[in-house]
Amino acid sequence: MLELIINLIFLVTITLFGYCTGTFLEKRHYNSIKQREKLYYNLPVIQVKKLSSIDIDENDVISSELVTGCAVVAPDSFKSFTARFVNILGGRVTSYETLVDRARKEALLRLKKQACSADLIINTRIETSDLSSADTNGVAVLAYGTAIILK
Amino acid sequence: MKFTRVDIEENVNISDENPLKEFFVLGFKVLLVFASLYIFIGFALEVVLVNLSVEHEENIANFIWDFKEEKSLAESEKKVQKLIDKLSRNIPMNKRHFTVHLISDDNINAAALPGGHILVYSGLLKAIRSENELAFILAHEMGHIVHKDSIKSLSKGMALSAISMFLFGNDKSLNTLFNGSIESLQLKFSRDAENNADKFGLHLLNHTYGHSGGATNFFEKLAKDNKMPTFMYYLLTHPSPQSRINNINDEIKFNNFDLKTVKKIIFE
Amino acid sequence: MIITNIESVPGKEILEHFGLVTGSTVKAKNAGSDFMAGLKNFTGGELKQYTDLLNSSREDATKRMVKEAESMEANAIINVRYSTSAVAAGAAEIYVYGTAVKVSE
Numbered sequence: 473m474l475e476l477i478i479n480l481i482f483l484v485t486i487t488l489f490g491y492c493t494g495t496f497l498e499k500r501h502y503n504s505i506k507q508r509e510k511l512y513y514n515l516p517v518i519q520v521k522k523l524s525s526i527d528i529d530e531n532d533v534i535s536s537e538l539v540t541g542c543a544v545v546a547p548d549s550f551k552s553f554t555a556r557f558v559n560i561l562g563g564r565v566t567s568y569e570t571l572v573d574r575a576r577k578e579a580l581l582r583l584k585k586q587a588c589s590a591d592l593i594i595n596t597r598i599e600t601s602d603l604s605s606a607d608t609n610g611v612a613v614l615a616y617g618t619a620i621i622l623k
Numbered sequence: 624m625k626f627t628r629v630d631i632e633e634n635v636n637i638s639d640e641n642p643l644k645e646f647f648v649l650g651f652k653v654l655l656v657f658a659s660l661y662i663f664i665g666f667a668l669e670v671v672l673v674n675l676s677v678e679h680e681e682n683i684a685n686f687i688w689d690f691k692e693e694k695s696l697a698e699s700e701k702k703v704q705k706l707i708d709k710l711s712r713n714i715p716m717n718k719r720h721f722t723v724h725l726i727s728d729d730n731i732n733a734a735a736l737p738g739g740h741i742l743v744y745s746g747l748l749k750a751i752r753s754e755n756e757l758a759f760i761l762a763h764e765m766g767h768i769v770h771k772d773s774i775k776s777l778s779k780g781m782a783l784s785a786i787s788m789f790l791f792g793n794d795k796s797l798n799t800l801f802n803g804s805i806e807s808l809q810l811k812f813s814r815d816a817e818n819n820a821d822k823f824g825l826h827l828l829n830h831t832y833g834h835s836g837g838a839t840n841f842f843e844k845l846a847k848d849n850k851m852p853t854f855m856y857y858l859l860t861h862p863s864p865q866s867r868i869n870n871i872n873d874e875i876k877f878n879n880f881d882l883k884t885v886k887k888i889i890f891e
Numbered sequence: 892m893i894i895t896n897i898e899s900v901p902g903k904e905i906l907e908h909f910g911l912v913t914g915s916t917v918k919a920k921n922a923g924s925d926f927m928a929g930l931k932n933f934t935g936g937e938l939k940q941y942t943d944l945l946n947s948s949r950e951d952a953t954k955r956m957v958k959e960a961e962s963m964e965a966n967a968i969i970n971v972r973y974s975t976s977a978v979a980a981g982a983a984e985i986y987v988y989g990t991a992v993k994v995s996e
Contacts, residue, residue, distance in 0.1 A: 479799055486933055491643070493934040501936070516626050521897050527624040533901035538894040538971055540949065544942045548935030554642065557649035560656065566638040566645065571935075573636045578937070592626075595897045601975040603941060603983060608931065610938050612945060612983070614975055618895045 486549050494548030498570060505577050512584040516592045517617065523594065532623050539593065540616040541582030545575040547609055572600065572611055579615040587619035594618050664782050672771055672778065677718050677739075680774065684738025696725040699748060703761070706754070707741065710762055713831045714769070721765055733760055735767035737774045750844070753885035755837025759828045766823030772816045814862050818870055825871055829880050837885040838875070839868045892957045893967040893994065900967050903994040909963040912991045914956030918948045919982035941983070945975065948985040956987050965991035 523530055547555070551567040558565045576598060587593055596617035603610040692700070703723045711721050721739045729746040736742065741764045751757045767773060787798050829835045846864035862870075875882070893900055920940055931938055960968050971989035978984045 490933045490935065494936075495642075497934060497936045513628060514626075516628075523897075523901055530899075530901045536893070536895045536897070536901050538896055540973075542942055542945050542949070544938040544945065546931045546935055546938050549933040550642070550646070551935065554646050554649060557646075557653050561649065561652055564638070566640055567642060569637050573634065597896065597972070599973055599975055601977065601983075603938075603977045605977065605979075608938065608941075610941055612941065612975055614945070614949075614973055616896060616971075616973055618897050620901060 483553075487553050488550075490549030490551070490553070494550055497548075498574065501574055501578075505574070505581065508581050508585075509577075512581070512588070515584050515587070515590065517580060517584065517596050518592065518594055519596050521595050523620070528620075528622070534621045534623055536621075537587070537590075537619050538616060539583055539587040539590075539619045540614065541579045541584070541586060542612065542614045543575045543578035543582065544603060544610050544612045545571050545578070546611075547571050552609060568611075572613070575611050575613040576600070576615070579613040583615045583617060587617075589621065590619035591622045592620050594620060660786055661783065664786070665779065668775065668779055668782065672775055675771070675774070680771075681720075681738040684736060684740060688736065688738075688740070690722075690724050690740060692724075696727060696745060699745075700725045703743060703748075703757070706758060707761055707765070710758060710765065710827055710831055713827060714765070719768065721768070723761075733764055735764040735773055737768070737771075737777075739768055741765070741768070751841065753837050753840065753887050755828065755832060755885040756841045758831065759824050759838045760841060761824075762827040762831075763820045763824035765827065766820035767816065769823065770816065770819060772813075772820070776813065776816075817861050818867070821867055821871055822874055825874050825880075826878075829878075834881040834883040835875050836882045839871050840885070842868045842871075892960060892965075894953070894957070894971055894989070895967070895969055896971045896989075898970050900969060900992075900994050903967075903996075905969075906993045906995055908993070909960070909965050909991040911988060912956050912959045912963070912965075912968060913986065913988040914952040914954065914959065915984060915986040916948045916951045916955070917978060917982055917984040918944055918951075919979070920944050945983060945985065948983065949973070949987070952985045952987045956989065960991040963991050965993055967992050967994045 518526070520526055523533070547568060551571065554567040555565050558567075579598070580596075583593065583596070594617060596615060599614045599616075601612050601614075603612050700723060703725065707721050707723050711717055711719070719739045721741060723741045723743055725748075726742055726744050728744040729749075730744050731746045731750050732744045733747055734742040741761065743761075747760070748757075751760075784802060787802060825835060825838055828838055842864040846868065861867075874880075899905060956968065956971075968989040968991050971987060974986040974988075976984050976986075
């Protein structure tokens with residue numbers, strides 16, 4: 473019985489700690505993302521494959537280069553605990569939504585940073601993969617595309 | 624082609640539910656699921672076990688446990704077995720055979736296992752002073768067996784562990800949390816079972832000897848020796864010695880049992 | 892070596908193609924290198940260790956693909972795609988593939 477109480481206290485403390493630090497770090501991350509997105513305001517990142525689809529003549533291109541951006545984000549203990557409940561009951565795992573969203577935005581920002589002097593980035597692809605293992609949980613997002621510099 | 628940048632303020636990929644509220648709502652639902660499973664399993668097991676025949680039970684017990692005889696205690700074991708046989712003759716409509724197994728251990732303890740097996744620690748034999756005292760303790764254990772207490776708690780425990788494994792998989796923390804909370808619930812049933820076994824033991828003692836002398840002697844000694852405060856007993860499987868003494872005395876009064884002198888008995 | 896992930900190299904003509912070229916690496920993280928990584932389980936946030944691991948894996952995989960293309964005497968790789976997967980506890984595989992071509996200068 474004593475063991476149970478100790479277990480419970482431990483669990484509650486970890487979850488609460490996760491909630492507090494998790495939400496703080498997440499807010500900070502989102503603020504930083506918003507700020508950096510302003511820097512690359514004018515750099516279009518599009519998904520089309522052919523330059524002719526957006527009326528750009530291939531002869532106007534000076535160079536084209538593959539650019540990539542990658543981000544890995546881990547959930548805090550509060551998020552993963554809520555996710556365990558949803559595992560039993562079913563439904564949307566809303567706690568993980570912000571996780572994947574942050575990782576994607578971060579990956580796209582890093583993509584833009586690598587191609588900062590380019591005019592546009594075409595054929596952008598985004599790949600998400602699960603990096604869970606015994607000790608860490610994580611979501612890895614890789615974004616890559618071709619950066620085009622026009623005359 | 625012209626590129627027009629449009630700013631989107633709202634993030635459509637994130638739900639705006641409060642995570643804390645969601646956590647508690649989900650937790651509550653999960654708790655409901657467990658509670659209903661626990662109750663259901665409890666009922667199902669009661670139905671199954673009530674219909675388990677004595678022969679079946681003895682077969683299962685002999686299959687699980689390997690009872691070995693302690694040569695050094697053979698003499699005392701025979702004495703205790705005779706006492707048990709005397710008691711079991713006084714159980715109405717009894718089909719069971721009770722076997723005692725002495726264990727060389729200084730702890731003062733006795734236990735009942737399915738199949739009619741009663742374990743008695745040598746420390747217990749050294750601590751008792753009268754035949755009636757020992758008879759009451761043995762009758763109490765026989766009560767557990769007749770009530771099928773240990774099969775019920777063992778099988779309930781196993782069934783619930785199986786369910787938690789199924790629901791949570793390898794999630795260690797949720798598994799231990801679930802099993803621990805079940806344990807504390809089981810404790811309440813265990814205390815009720817102990818009180819019922821005390822009642823059974825008292826009636827059997829009275830029936831065998833014609834009086835209830837000696838029933839509370841052992842617990843009185845325990846109560847004196849034991850310095851645990853009463854509230855700690857909520858955490859244990861047995862009720863506190865004082866509450867047992869009170870319950871037994873109440874039962875004696877209720878049934879108008881006599882209290883006469885006890886027979887002395889000493890074990891080496 | 893020009894690398895793009897569209898079907899052509901803008902401004903240049905494709906003269907011949909040599910088929911699929913690939914590169915892959917599997918890297919595992921060093922369990923003891925980042926003691927703060929254990930804390931990330933509770934606080935959440937970015938796993939820098941993993942990010943660096945994936946970045947270096949990608950560079951190595953791309954280098955291997957480029958080497959394969961060079962041995963075919965190609966001078967560009969088009970339509971490049973990446974694939975990431977976790978193969979074992981703490982190890983991630985990056986697989987990159989594309990079409991090796993020769994483009995006009």
